[in-house]
Amino acid sequence: MIAKEMEKRENEVKQVELVKPGVVKIPYSINNEQFEIIIYQEKTWYVCEVKELKKGVWKTLKNKNEWWIAIKDIKNEKNFMDTISSILDYYVGTPRILIPEKAKQAYTLLYQEEINKEKERTKKNIRQSLQKKEPEVDLVSDDSIQKYISEYTPIEETYTPTDLEEISSEYLHKENDRIFKLRKEANTAIGELAKAFMKRFEWDQIEIYSAYRDKKRQETLYETFKDKGTVAKKYSSEHELWLTVDIRIKRISGRKINLEKDNVYKDRLRKHAHKYGFHNTYQKGIEIDKINKEWWHRRYLGKELATRLAENNLSLAEYYDKKHVLSKNKE
C-alpha cells in the first residue's frame, strides 16, 4: 500500500513538464478526475490555464486570459512556490503533500538554467573570497620569501638560497659600484620599484648601500650597535635572507640628499613600495618590531602580503604575532 502510494506520488511528480521555455504543465489527478494546470511566464507575472479531462477530451475550465498572477520578484523561489502552491491548493485541494513538490518541480523546470548559473556564480564568489581572506603565507620556512626572522625565529646557520642574482637594474644606483646580490624575485622587484621611482623623480635615483650581510659582518655590527637597538643578532637579520635592501636617494647630478629630512621621498616609498612587494619591517619601534624604526629598510615579501600589510597598517612582526606563532616559539 505504501509502496503503491509512493509509486503514484513519483508518477505525479514526474509528470510536471516544461512544454517550452517559460511554459510548464502541471498535471493533477484526484478522485479519478484529471486536471492540467498550465503556467505561462510573462515578464513580471504568470498567466494560468486550467483544463479538465472529461470523457477523454480536455476542456478548459479557466481561460488563461482570465487568470493573471503578478509576482513582484518573478525569479524569487519563495514567491513562486507560494503563488503556485496557492493556485494548486485552490484548484485541486488535497492531498496537499504533493502541492509543494509540484511547485518545486515547476520552478526548477522554468529556472534550471538560471539556477545553475547562480550556483556557478556563488561557487566562484566563495572561491575568490577565500583566496582574498587568507593568502598563502609561509612565515616559517627559511627559503620562503615571507619568512619572519627575529631573535626568536632565526634561520639555520647553513642557509643559503639557490636563486641569487647580482642586482643589476639600470635604474638603480649602487654605493661605490659595489656588488650586491638578492634572490631572483626580489631583484626583479627592486628593479621595478627603482624604475617607477626614477620616472616620478626624474633626477633622483634609488641607491642601495646595503643588501646581504654575511654572518661575520652581522655579528660585528650587532656588537657595535646593540645598545641602540638597530642591528639584529646573526641568523636573525632580514639582511641574511637575501631579500632585503637599505636604500637612500642619489641625485644624478651628484649631490647627495639627506633623505631622513626629505619627507617627499620617504612618503613616496611608504605609500608605494608595497605595490612592488617591499615592506618596511621596522616601522613601529622596538616594542613592536623588536628593532628600532628604520625608514630606509625595505624587505621583499611579495606583492600580496606586502599590500595586505600596508592596507591594514600592520608591520610584519604584528602580523606574525597575530598568527600566534611568536608566543609558541617563546615558550
Ligand SMILES: [Zn+2]
Ligand atoms: Zn636594513
